[in-house]
Amino acid sequence: MFCGDQPLLSRMLTEAGVAAHPRIRFVHSDDQVSMADKPSLALRTKRDSSMRHALDLVEQGTVQACVSAGNTGALIAMAHYVLKMLNGVERPALVSALPSCNGKPVYMLDLGATVNCDADTLFQFAVMGAVMAEEVIGIRAPRVALLNMGEEEIKGSDQIKRASQLLQECRDLNYIGYIEGNDIFSGKADVIVCDGFVGNVALKTCEGVAKLILKRAQQGVKQRPFAALLSWLCKPALKSLYQGMNPDQYNGASLIGLRGIVVKSHGNATKDAFLSAIRQAVCEVQRQVPAKIKDRLEQVLIDKA
């Protein structure tokens, strides 16, 4: 089901040669949320936007999931308002699978939905991340770590220390302690938990580093002898190197903790990358991720009592 400007969508589908697909339906919107819209304003004034329509359809049960490449802040605010939080979850989290050195994806959350997180929120994120890793990629007893500035117990903010205590006391999670930024991609943990500010900065820093290294490598190649040959030979390696950080298969951050499934795609996603975000949503529908999160949180609370 496509939410948006129907004539425009029809034209694009015709151009792509798929307009006649029998399962395509439209929900027309006159309005849209722009990338510059403030989330709070979009929430109040953009009730006839494609984004709002898509979320309303999830809330009504007409569709099972919403996939959007739009304004992230507005999507979070609207999804929070329309779909509401699951019982036992205070704040939503953006979670994404990242590549790791051992080839297995690592789930990191929150990547920017909740700026300030207290210990309880970080604890809930840990439970939600573990459910994602178990359900979506089938890791049994995923290793959960808190992102911190050191591995020792004394390091970090008070919230993180308290969250670590809560996680240590929880028998339903395979909590392995603190992890530092240099181990995000090492494969030491399957789920990495942090607040939205730190997660967002860390993720975007990766992008910056990848660009810097690519530039350096290209310069390095140019400066060496046999430059032309080497440059030509290296091109695929350099390209795969950059894509290794931004691969299509890692597109799609799930907004979790809500009573419905919402997947955020990169705004500049390729066709394949957008497909990957849709696949992510389908997988969450099949595995009933929101219900599993709710069940797991209830279980944790029962075991705690």
Place this chain on the structure above:
Amino acid sequence: MFCGDQPLLSRMLTEAGVAAHPRIRFVHSDDQVSMADKPSLALRTKRDSSMRHALDLVEQGTVQACVSAGNTGALIAMAHYVLKMLNGVERPALVSALPSCNGKPVYMLDLGATVNCDADTLFQFAVMGAVMAEEVIGIRAPRVALLNMGEEEIKGSDQIKRASQLLQECRDLNYIGYIEGNDIFSGKADVIVCDGFVGNVALKTCEGVAKLILKRAQQGVKQRPFAALLSWLCKPALKSLYQGMNPDQYNGASLIGLRGIVVKSHGNATKDAFLSAIRQAVCEVQRQVPAKIKDRLEQVLIDKA
């Protein structure tokens, strides 16, 4: 002047063939701060450690700077206690020059000295970072940015928003607004300000990404045809690519805001990298960085009034 176990130091200097150097002097210590020592405990109990002796020498004016590759947390706690803060600075910051896409270094602070920073502290860090960029690498009116999770004014935590307001009102700084993680290395800013937790995670994440990309690139090289030739040809590029993120010339994080000069070297620094940390200290002595920071902060306060 070497602080530490004198017999051990003498032996090492003899092995290196420089024991007879006329300017070498020793301050013997029986004790040392280990990497596992808690900062607070080291501060209380390690008064006869090499680290404490080195800082005492700075405080007494016997030496002009301390360069240490020891326990970072203990060094910060001890330096804070022994050297005291400059007037107008509430908390110390670790600052380091990082590489950027345009070839010019970018100063980032705080990298882990102060976990929680309020708006005033972030403002002071901005002033200190600007002085470093001006004095140490001679950038006139360095562009100062706050690291945030978005470039819009509405993004981020309350501290960051208030710090941004303080920086906008300050005529003595070339404040350019918010910057995101993906622009840390883009060359958009000369000084990037954040709290110690975020800075530490971001910096260590860079290390993790660099390792991941190197591993991916090596795998990519192996999988391609002409593998042996290509691998051999690419080796220098791949090596320089990794070193590009961890280069010897970027070793040496300065602990600033104190009434004395302290430079922290990586614990596993090579000879060249350690030399670079010493050079950094010498430069700060020559440019009288602590006095310049003090003067600039006074100037800012006068202009504000």
